[in-house]
Amino acid sequence: MPTHNIVSLSGGKDSVATGLVAEALEVPNLQGVFADTGHEHELTYEYIHYLETVFSFPIRRVKADFTEQIARKRRYVEVTWRKQDVPESIVLAALDVLHPTGIPFLDLCIWKGRFPSTKSRFCTEELKRNPIIEQVFIPLMTPGNMVISWQGVRADESIDRRFLPECDEVGGGLFNYRPILKWDVAAVFEAHRYAGIKPNPLYLQGAGRVGCMPCVNCGKDELREIGARWPKEVARVREWERLVSLASKRGSSTFFTATNDPTVHKRDDVDFKTHGIDRMIEWANTTRGGREFDMLKMLDRADAPNKCASAYGLCETYQKIPVSLIDDAVA
Ligand code: SF4
Structure with missing residues (x-):
């Protein structure tokens, strides 16, 4: 039966490790697919270009259109x-x-008149899942064809993922395959090192995960890093908050739910100007309770753009691979 093997590549470590497994197994009709949300860090776009030069299979880019x-x-x-x-x-x-602006994430939010949130995470489905299914899988799912979706998910990432099977059938000749389900983080980076592939440089700059910049699931520490290191991404979100607010019936929408900020009370007048991305970054620089600033962290962050701050200790790991690759990765 003709088989098509499709690896979903986000530019994150797990998807790259999955691509490495598929490549090593020399599976037929292998291709990568990158769902461009229009909300990735510029280093991730550069990294996808880099992957195109090091993987032996083509990488197709898809975008949602609203x-x-x-x-x-x-x-x-x-x-x-x-x-x-x-x-x-x-x-x-x-x-x-x-x-329409042609930027999928922004267009999705303008259409909905709001940003996605941890409780209403419609972004994954609209920006990643649907475009990949509609533009890549469905055209290949013709009678007699088998399509295998290679997914870089690991059981230790979350409770939901812990109970996923390694392989399951979706229907219509489409199967999910999760070859690194039982791997730990160290094994993932070891696969990069073994193949001589550098990881996404964001991991060397304090990012815990790679995806939208920032992701709606972004934690307090990660948000503090983003605020200190990437003002350009913060400025983009600030402008999007202004635009999405115009499309909202309330006249306001914030990227992060304002009530995450413990100093916000129900009776407070909250809008994107008072509780937008800048206020959330300010909050991310506070200690517990959100009222006192953590001066040690703030002094540390002042020097952040110059520091290597891998959440995974990659600075040491990547002393083992060629110096030119380390230089590129931390540049
Ligand atoms: S990375 Fe985060 S913000 Fe982006 S689509 Fe996924 S859940 Fe949504």
Whole structure:
């Protein structure tokens, strides 16, 4: 039976290790697929280019397109919001911003009039899962074909993943395969080292995981690193908060849920100007309770752009691979 092997590559360590396994096994019709959310760090885009030069298989890029949904939302705002007596200034502001930008993450949020959150994580499905299924898997799922989706997930990442099977059938000739399910983090980086492939440089700069920058699941420590190291990414989110707020019936939407900040009370007047990304980074620099600043961490962070801060101790690991690769990785 003709078989197609597709590795989902995010630019993170686990997806790369999965690609290395598939490549080593010399499986037929192997290709990588990268779902571009438009919200990745520029180093991840560079890293995907690098992977194209070191992997023996092609990497296809896919993007979600929300043009139709945004056009439908325009009609809804014009008719239904007006019927609902939404103030005309809010209707006009929304109509002004309801145009596709071609940036999937931003267009998704403009369409929804809000950002995804840890409780409503529609981003993974809309930006990653659906484009890969619709643009890559479905065209290959013709009668008599088998499609194997290689997924870089590990059991020790979360409770949900702990109980995943190594292999399962989705239907229609599509199967999931998770070859590194039982691997630990050390094995993942060892696979990079063994193959002479450098990891995504973000791991050497304090990132615990690679994905959207930032991810809605980003923790306090990671957010502090992002605030100190990557002002460009923070500025992008700040501008997106302004645009998505215009598309929102409330007139405001913040990237992170403002109530994550323990100093926010129910009665407080909260909007994207008072509790947007800048306030959350300020909060990330505080100690428990969110009121006192952790001066030691702040002094440390002031020097952050110059430091190597791998959450996985890669600085030591990567002393074992050629110096040129280390230089590139930490550059
Ligand atoms: S990386 Fe985070 S923000 Fe991006 S799609 Fe996944 S869950 Fe959503």
